[in-house]
Amino acid sequence: MDPNFPGPLFDSFGIIFAVVASFVLLGFVLVFGAIIWRAVRYARATPMHGVATCVAKRTEVSGSGGGMNASTGTMDMAHSSTTYRATFELEDGQRMELLLDGRQYGMLAEGDRGILNWRSDVFQGFQRNPESRRGMISG
DSSP: OOTTSOOGGGSHHHHHHHHHHHHHHHHHHHHHHHHHHHHHHHHHSOOEEEEEEEEEEEEEEEEEOOEEOTTTOSEEOOEEEEEEEEEEEETTSOEEEEEEOHHHHHTOOTTOEEEEEEETTEEEEEEEOGGGGTTOOOO
């Protein structure tokens, strides 16, 4: 073998392997970096609270639909997930959209007014003012 030849790493397969491995490594670094950055930002954030009104609610459903698998002749299960979001308006007019879980989303109605608790961009709770539902029939 020629001592001036750079070696097998620099043949076409070695170059492609090195490029692909570099992109995979970069992807892992970016994903884990984003996760760590979000965790640090949340940990440093001060818990906040204020009087707010729920001005909008929305859901987003994502996933795959089920159907007949042509190769096996069996039915595939549908997989989906739902993201719940609510927009709150504080007394100073500032609006923020926060992620909620399904139970929290179900307990909240547009027009509810009360004390909103959050930290960074994470919903932590909402204590409804009973008078915010004026006009509702109680029984």
